[in-house]
Amino acid sequence: MTDKMTIIGTPVSPYVRKVLAILDMKGVPFRCIPQVPYLGDENFTKISPLRRIPVMQIGDFTLPDSTAIVQYLDEAYPETPAYPGDIQSRARARWFEEYADDHLGRNVLFKLFFQRMIRPRLFKEEPDEAIIAEALEKDMPQALDYLEGEVPEDGFLAGDISAGDIVIATLLKNALWAGWQLDGARWPRFAAWLARVNAVPAVAKVNALADEVVNAKPKEQLVILRRYYGKG
Template sequence: MIKIVGSYLSPYVRKVLACLEAKDLAYEVDPIVPFFGDDRFSKLSPLRRIPVLIDGDLVLSDSSVICQYIEDKQPEPALFPADIRDRARARWLEEFADTRMGDVFIWRLFNQIAIRPSVWGEKGDRELVDRTLKEDVPAVLDYLESEAPAEGFRFGPTLSIGDIAPACFFRNAAWVRFQIDAARWPRADAWMGHTLASPPFKTLAKIEDAILRTPIPEQRNALMALGAPIAGETFATGAPRRGIMPT
């Protein structure tokens, strides 16, 4: 049984779980927020970030590495395009999402509006949020508009990592009341909407929405009550600690 360590509300965990759902691979989740990981978690994830995959004696702690491992472990249905050029483009879209979109939508928006108040009891930086919405978010969406397909998924009729990775961040953005302006970015809006309506995302959305407003210490029990595939052992601890990477 594959174990994924990390919160259902993380876009990076969502990317991995969407890949597992798309391939119908069995898995269980230790749904911890990384700030609440214990000393054992630090050994699993040297950067104290999520997700972590545990498959027997194999431990991986980067979402892109994990997704590639899942693809190699079970190649069908393929989530990386067969054409070498398209496969490279899909990997680039994944990298763009994980880095640029992660910075903009998670650290500049979601962190300021949701994480800082709920985890640390701090007031978010409103000036940073306003500047991000005015400058950084439009730049990201301009790029996605230029990459968006005329219809459907980016690399043909089936879902790929090039669709999954960017779509993950719009779930978190919606929770802090951001929606793509369909009049300004119509192709990006349709692309992301089509991806988020795919079965893997719809399955995960039911779980995510059910615990979105549940206090962190109560989320594990709430997930178990929902029937989510929760691991018997947890790497959680009671008090939060900051990671070692700058945010």
């Protein structure tokens, strides 16, 4: 494995940040090219048929999708696993990763983030306030009710910190940017769990990076990325 590990995707994406945090946790050197998915040309479609980020490249090997990437990383670099513990803990970590990707990400937060941030900034369109209200008032509370019953009083969703914990935390950062606030009195276990996840050094670091890149242009993001993770 001598070719450089490259992650393609702007770290404004929670799925890109999930991969960055796991690479950092594992101590794997990488470089990140801050591609914005909506602005990708036909070369982007070749490496990402669904035109989504992140994509991983190592020499000629190209792999889209953060979950596929993290599973690859766990096999290639088994130290500090992203799916730790016994077989049931590992399965549970994968479930929460899927829940975050499909439901929380695609159906809830993405609506919010797309409407509040991407539509006005990238497409110069007004956000659809009805979609935002539904996400904030109905979908998010339902998801948080579920998660409140799942998070442990101590530790993480699958014992040790896992990809399942990390992706929920990175997604929620985008929700905060889009105007969501966590009601710690209504979901106290969840709030305590989230604080524990956000205190994990690789997550704290990627969250700090996130706050710096969110208002930066891709060229500036590259400089910020190098400051946090080196040149790879």
